[in-house]
Amino acid sequence: MNSVVAAEVLNKPPLCIELVETDPLRAIARVFDSIDFDCFRLNLNRWFHAAIENQNHVYEEHCHRQGLQTLFVDLELLLEALYVIHRNELLSSHPLDGKKDVKEQSAGLDKVYFLTQDQAYNPYEVLHSLFSKFSMIYIRRELNDWLQAGIDIDESDKVQLKAIRVLLTYNDLECLLEAAYHYYKRTVKGYRKMEANNMAML
Numbered sequence: 001m002n003s004v005v006a007a008e009v010l011n012k013p014p015l016c017i018e019l020v021e022t023d024p025l026r027a028i029a030r031v032f033d034s035i036d037f038d039c040f041r042l043n044l045n046r047w048f049h050a051a052i053e054n055q056n057h058v059y060e061e062h063c064h065r066q067g068l069q070t071l072f073v074d075l076e077l078l079l080e081a082l083y084v085i086h087r088n089e090l091l092s093s094h095p096l097d098g099k100k101d102v103k104e105q106s107a108g109l110d111k112v113y114f115l116t117q118d119q120a121y122n123p124y125e126v127l128h129s130l131f132s133k134f135s136m137i138y139i140r141r142e143l144n145d146w147l148q149a150g151i152d153i154d155e156s157d158k159v160q161l162k163a164i165r166v167l168l169t170y171n172d173l174e175c176l177l178e179a180a181y182h183y184y185k186r187t188v189k190g191y192r193k194m195e196a197n198n199m200a201m202l
Contacts, residue, residue, distance in 0.1 A: 016175040024183035031172050032086045037111050043169045050159035051149035058149045074130045080115045081123035127184040
């Protein structure tokens with residue numbers, strides 16, 4: 001195999017997870033463009049209930065189950081906030097006019113069920129809330145345990161899952177969380193610092 005052929009064959013496009021640090025918005029867009037958001041959340045909910053109800057050894061202790069439950073509540077808000085951010089980016093890069101514009105903006109909120117009106121208007125506050133509450137180290141460790149509980153399913157378990165579906169959901173969730181974290185560090189923290197400086201000048 002010559003070098004030219006090798007370069008063509010031994011080459012693949014970057015994984016979504018490879019983009020999270022350098023271009024988090026692109027990583028977020030890659031995920032949302034490749035999934036049905038409602039279907040993704042359905043898989044996420046089923047995976048969550050399997051981890052809690054199947055009494056997997058990872059979540060045998062109440063405190064461990066409680067940790068996942070606490071994270072999951074905030075996670076649902078974060079995912080909707082990321083969806084709103086993604087939709088806002090689409091609208092800002094492809095502006096529309098008149099009634100069609102209003103229709104498109106409404107369509108951007110048709111999958112938002114948990115965010116308050118204020119949170120939907122300012123989704124960056126949701127990112128700040130989650131990453132102020134949970135460290136990224138904890139989130140990564142919890143995701144690892146959650147993944148193990150999702151793929152370690154016995155026939156006798158109450159909630160049955162397909163391992164490949166759990167893995168694909170995990171890949172998308174990991175990418176969204178990592179991208180959200182880097183976007184938060186880059187954008188939201190900078191915005192808050194600028195806001196604090198402006199207040200100090202008053």
